[in-house]
Amino acid sequence: MNWEQFRQIQTRRDFFRQCAGGVGILALADLLTADGLTAAGSLPKINPLAPRQPHFPPKAKHVIFMFMEGGPSQFELFDEKPALQKYHGHSLPPSLTKDLKLAFIKPTAAVMASSFKFQRHGKCGTEFSELLPHLGSCADDICLIRSMHTDAFNHHPGQLLLFTGFIQFGRPTMGAWALYGLGSESEDLPGFVVLTSGKGTSGGASNFASGFLPSYYQGTVLRNSGDPILYLSDPPGISRESQRATMDFLRDINAAHFDSTGDVEVASRIASYELAFRMQMAAPELLDFSKEPAGIREMYGIDSDDAEVRQFASNCLLARRLVERGVRFILMMDASWDDHTELNKKLPKRCAKIDQPTAALIKDLKQRGLLDETLLVWGGEFGRTPMVEIRKPEDADNAGRDHHPNAYSMWMAGGGIKGGQVVGKTDDLCLNIVEDPIHVHDLQATLLQCLGFDHTRLTYKYMGREFRLTDVSGRVAEKLLA
Numbered sequence: 287m288n289w290e291q292f293r294q295i296q297t298r299r300d301f302f303r304q305c306a307g308g309v310g311i312l313a314l315a316d317l318l319t320a321d322g323l324t325a326a327g328s329l330p331k332i333n334p335l336a337p338r339q340p341h342f343p344p345k346a347k348h349v350i351f352m353f354m355e356g357g358p359s360q361f362e363l364f365d366e367k368p369a370l371q372k373y374h375g376h377s378l379p380p381s382l383t384k385d386l387k388l389a390f391i392k393p394t395a396a397v398m399a400s401s402f403k404f405q406r407h408g409k410c411g412t413e414f415s416e417l418l419p420h421l422g423s424c425a426d427d428i429c430l431i432r433s434m435h436t437d438a439f440n441h442h443p444g445q446l447l448l449f450t451g452f453i454q455f456g457r458p459t460m461g462a463w464a465l466y467g468l469g470s471e472s473e474d475l476p477g478f479v480v481l482t483s484g485k486g487t488s489g490g491a492s493n494f495a496s497g498f499l500p501s502y503y504q505g506t507v508l509r510n511s512g513d514p515i516l517y518l519s520d521p522p523g524i525s526r527e528s529q530r531a532t533m534d535f536l537r538d539i540n541a542a543h544f545d546s547t548g549d550v551e552v553a554s555r556i557a558s559y560e561l562a563f564r565m566q567m568a569a570p571e572l573l574d575f576s577k578e579p580a581g582i583r584e585m586y587g588i589d590s591d592d593a594e595v596r597q598f599a600s601n602c603l604l605a606r607r608l609v610e611r612g613v614r615f616i617l618m619m620d621a622s623w624d625d626h627t628e629l630n631k632k633l634p635k636r637c638a639k640i641d642q643p644t645a646a647l648i649k650d651l652k653q654r655g656l657l658d659e660t661l662l663v664w665g666g667e668f669g670r671t672p673m674v675e676i677r678k679p680e681d682a683d684n685a686g687r688d689h690h691p692n693a694y695s696m697w698m699a700g701g702g703i704k705g706g707q708v709v710g711k712t713d714d715l716c717l718n719i720v721e722d723p724i725h726v727h728d729l730q731a732t733l734l735q736c737l738g739f740d741h742t743r744l745t746y747k748y749m750g751r752e753f754r755l756t757d758v759s760g761r762v763a764e765k766l767l768a
Contacts, residue, residue, distance in 0.1 A: 333557050334502050335477045337469040340738025345768070346661035346701025347471070348609045349464060349733065350616045352644065353448075355487040356441065356624030357694070359670040359687055360716060362633055363415045364695035365432050366404040369714035370672055373397035378673070382717060387439040389689040390626065391675045397715075398674035398685055401630050410706035417637040420645035426706040427648055427657065428699045429766055433710020433719045436668050436691045436726045441624065444667030444691065445489035448726050450497065451757040458497035458746070460730065461615035463755045464737060465503045467744050471612030474568035476506035476561070479613050481601040483594070484621035494617055498748045502558055505617055508569070508604070526566075533563050572607055575600070586646040592639070599643040606650055609660050623666055626675050626686040648699055661701040661736050663729075669694020672715045693719045696729070702736030704768040727760030735762045 361367055375396050383393035404413045408425030421428075438444035443453040450457035458466070461478040470477025480494045487493060494505030537556050544552040575588065583589055587599040598620060605616045620640065625632050644664070651657040670687035678684040693712045699705055711721035731741040734755065741760055745752040 344738030346736040347659045352664040355621040357666040360695040370399035374399040395673035441488035458499040462496040462503040474564040477614045480505040602643040602647040629686045665696030731760035
């Protein structure tokens, strides 16, 4: 085939690209101008994370989701059940257990009463476990939900349902939806930040992925020691000036690519590069706690002799600093609360790790005037059974609890939430909910409501239909709202 023959079979698109001084480019320029995306013949300044207005005035501008991976036991922490003493060591009647979804034990497993006492706190008189005295001191700011329920009784599906509204991979997570809807107020840090502690979660990165949303909506993991983000620091021998020159060169290349294609994703790409460049200055300062007053450091416990306490306390203080810098969504993932064994041994230590820093975060946000605009959520993917699980019968201290999706506890505080109350009620054994059931989708709908969104209208078109965080269900839990 010679050149002339090739020219004869060129596509219609090629023809419009070449003829009449670039008809295709002129048409594209007209469309971009109509959308306000042209900028004097250069790469437009597009920030995909620029702040956006929600459907109605929001009560909350930021979210801190404190995810206790594995399923904290509501019996030992938030929902006292004296009736368990009556059945302690005995099986429940089959009529009570026939519909339970159990992961590892049989319905005939014996009941285990809690070993921990509860007491009332605050003017509201909400009851908290003796394992959470510091959190109890914040009772008047906390809305305790004792009627949560979910559809999944294993960890990874439960976490996917909690964060994406679905039990299969591929959907955007809660933080990604918030960032997609609102953008970010921070110009130097990611809008969706992930802080981790403990041994790692079952869901891992699927708890903060962007799914089918553009990748710049996914969560960015920040470490609380060393480089905040791996590979963020300049390589040895590369100066700040050299990095700036590289960025300028990349911008010139992308500008040329934009001139030939008109693809606005090119502008988004260079915006991401610029954010990474600015983060090299902002992230180290973010992790520098040296200027925090001694009283604040002591309140959080970041100088504790216990390394696990220091790690969680640092994450709580870091969460407050991220809110101050305009970050939209902070996901704190602490693992693991999956106490199938040694519940009475593990749980007190775990509570000692999180109790003081969590209460400090609430009080610190409040004293700085940030609690009213920051929504805090605390909880796991499901709860635990009233029946005991014993994996090593020869070990007297081996008792734990199995997964329980039908009825469990979480709490919320801050932006848009009415504190000092308990919402929902379970039966005497916490097998089922008897008052004000709140499904995971209801929690998601309520969170979006606090951020200023009608959860049925915050959608994204993918594969021919509109998707949303609450899938095809969910209702706003009005009793939770201020």
